[in-house]
Amino acid sequence: MPGKRLLPALLLLLVCAPLQAWTGISAFIGEYDSDWRIGNEVRPLTLTRYGIAIEDRASSGLRVGVSIGEFGLRLKNSAATESDDYAGEYLDLRLRWPLQISRMLTLHGDFGYGWHAGRLSDSGDGSIDWSRARVGMGLQFQMGLLGLRPFIEWRSVDGDVDLGGSRRLFENDAHTRGGLIVDLKVDPSGFVRFTWITEGQSGLMLSFVRAY
Numbered sequence: 001m002p003g004k005r006l007l008p009a010l011l012l013l014l015v016c017a018p019l020q021a022w023t024g025i026s027a028f029i030g031e032y033d034s035d036w037r038i039g040n041e042v043r044p045l046t047l048t049r050y051g052i053a054i055e056d057r058a059s060s061g062l063r064v065g066v067s068i069g070e071f072g073l074r075l076k077n078s079a080a081t082e083s084d085d086y087a088g089e090y091l092d093l094r095l096r097w098p099l100q101i102s103r104m105l106t107l108h109g110d111f112g113y114g115w116h117a118g119r120l121s122d123s124g125d126g127s128i129d130w131s132r133a134r135v136g137m138g139l140q141f142q143m144g145l146l147g148l149r150p151f152i153e154w155r156s157v158d159g160d161v162d163l164g165g166s167r168r169l170f171e172n173d174a175h176t177r178g179g180l181i182v183d184l185k186v187d188p189s190g191f192v193r194f195t196w197i198t199e200g201q202s203g204l205m206l207s208f209v210r211a212y
Contacts, residue, residue, distance in 0.1 A: 023063070023212050024055040030205025032197060035173040036075070036157065042173050048072040049090065049205075063096040073118060073128065075161070084163070086128050088118025103142075108149065110136040116159070130159020130170070138181065147183035147191075152176065152199075174200040183209075 029050040035042050051069015058064065073086040092114035099107040112134045120126035136153025157172035177200030185191045193207040 023057040024053075024065075024209065025212075026053045026055075026193075026207050026209040027051075028053065028067075028069075028193075028205055028207035030195065030203060032201055032203030032205075034201045034203075036170045037173045038161065038163070038168050038170040044076045046074045046076075047203075051090070053092075053094075055094075055096070061097060061099075063094075063098070065094040065096065067092040067094070067114075071116060071118065072121075075128075084126070085121040086118040086126075087121045088116060088128070090114055090116040098140075106140040106142070108136075108138045108140060108151070110134075110138070110151075110153065120162075126162040128159065128161040130157055132157050140181075140183075145185040147181075147185075149181040149183070150178070151181060152178040177201045 027050075029048075031046065031048045033044065033046050035044055049069060049071045051067055053065055053067035055063050055065035068089070068091050070087070070089050073088075074083045075086065076083040092112055094110070094112040096111075097109045099109070101107055112132075114132045116128075116130050116132070118128045132155060134153050134155035136151055138149045138151030140147055140149035154176050155172065156175060157170070159171075160167050160169050162168075177197055179195060179197040179199065182194045182196075183191045184193075189212065190208075190210050193205075193209055195205040195207070197203045197205075
């Protein structure tokens with residue numbers, strides 16, 4: 001799991017690394033509403049994540065990426081009247097393979113795996129840890145400066161949380177989600193990305209991307 005002291009060191013390493021070593025770098029922030037099944041109970045949550053990501057391209061066209069950052073998690077009870085607030089760090093690994101079909105059309109395959117570790121925000125007691133695996137596919141339409149990519153993905157969350165002094169296992173209640181990615185070019189190598197999640201989860205992520 002990424003630790004509290006490990007995250008600043010990794011951020012410093014990525015920032016100081018020569019940009020020519022990577023084919024893409026981005027900064028992002030996003031917030032999502034979802035549900036977790038904890039035992040026999042379904043509890044709503046709000047997850048906020050921000051961080052940076054880097055990506056390199058292999059000769060085969062495969063993209064290999066890593067993202068690191070911090071998160072805030074509000075885990076509510078089933079009646080949404082009380083909540084436990086956590087803060088922590090995460091590390092995500094990603095494989096992406098874009099297949100160019102035509103000048104305007106690209107098929108994207110995506111696989112990711114990530115780890116999260118957090119603590120209760122208002123005290124030193126209580127922690128939360130989980131891993132997330134996902135496999136997705138999207139079809140991108142490029143029209144001048146605008147790119148549109150509807151997508152769908154399968155994801156699995158597996159973790160444990162300290163609630164009421166005991167550790168409890170949890171998983172995501174919905175295993176599929178879908179949405180739309182909108183890319184808006186601002187110069188030949190930079191673009192702004194909006195990612196809307198509308199199925200199986202709801203939320204929005206804003207990214208600032210530089211491709212080399």
